[in-house]
Amino acid sequence: MADIDARSVARFVEDTAHAAMPHRLYTLIFPMDRPNGKVLLGMKKRGFGQGKLNGFGGKVEPSESVEQGAIRELAEESGLRATRVENCGLLLFYFEDNPVAMEVHVFMAHEYSGKPAETEEMRPEWFDIDNMPFSQMWADDKCWWPLARNGRSFVGRFWFKADQVTITRQALTPVDSLDFARNARNIS
Numbered sequence: 001m002a003d004i005d006a007r008s009v010a011r012f013v014e015d016t017a018h019a020a021m022p023h024r025l026y027t028l029i030f031p032m033d034r035p036n037g038k039v040l041l042g043m044k045k046r047g048f049g050q051g052k053l054n055g056f057g058g059k060v061e062p063s064e065s066v067e068q069g070a071i072r073e074l075a076e077e078s079g080l081r082a083t084r085v086e087n088c089g090l091l092l093f094y095f096e097d098n099p100v101a102m103e104v105h106v107f108m109a110h111e112y113s114g115k116p117a118e119t120e121e122m123r124p125e126w127f128d129i130d131n132m133p134f135s136q137m138w139a140d141d142k143c144w145w146p147l148a149r150n151g152r153s154f155v156g157r158f159w160f161k162a163d164q165v166t167i168t169r170q171a172l173t174p175v176d177s178l179d180f181a182r183n184a185r186n187i188s
């Protein structure tokens with residue numbers, strides 16, 4: 001596939017304010033156990049989102065693709081080595097006190113080896129995919145999780161107050177494909 005330029009996401013959402021903003025790339029990956037209806041979440045023990053349950057992830061390194069970044073972060077934070085992952089969503093977060101947008105590429109890990117282990121950053125725990133602990137998660141998660149859980153791809157945009165809890169505006173849409181975001185790069 002031809003290389004997609006760095007503003008492909010901005011073009012997709014067709015928003016000039018978004019296009020003008022610097023972006024930082026992140027990953028978020030959820031190990032799934034479909035036969036048992038479970039997903040592995042981690043309690044974030046430090047840093048951004050401390051005290052919240054979430055998938056695993058972090059900043060994408062300049063030398064890696066978003067998929068490589070998702071697999072690396074999962075290994076670092078949970079001990080699991082993913083062997084089959086699927087890109088299922090793109091989330092754009094705007095925090096009113098941060099001029100840099102967070103561009104979060106969401107993955108599911110369908111096959112992996114190893115056993116989840118607590119790390120310095122995360123305390124992993126399995127949860128029922130139909131009974132998610134939304135009150136302990138980021139406020140946007142309850143909006144898009146039903147799409148992810150049902151195998152739909154999606155693009156979501158959420159505007160947060162500085163409290164990192166209150167959503168002032170949001171947009172969420174299922175999409176047929178996330179190919180437009182495959183070669184995403186940091187934009188400064």
Ligand SMILES: Nc1[nH]c(=O)nc2c1ncn2[C@H]1C[C@H](O)[C@@H](COP(=O)(O)OP(=O)(O)OP(=O)(O)O)O1
Pocket residue numbers: 026027028047048049054055056057058059060093102104138139140141
């Ligand atoms: N509103 C939100 N909803 C959500 O579900 N996940 C969010 C979110 N805002 C941020 N995240 C996720 C994306 C990413 O996985 C994580 C933030 O990454 P981190 O700051 O932990 O990055 P790093 O692990 O690279 O950090 P350092 O280790 O401090 O460099 O939080």
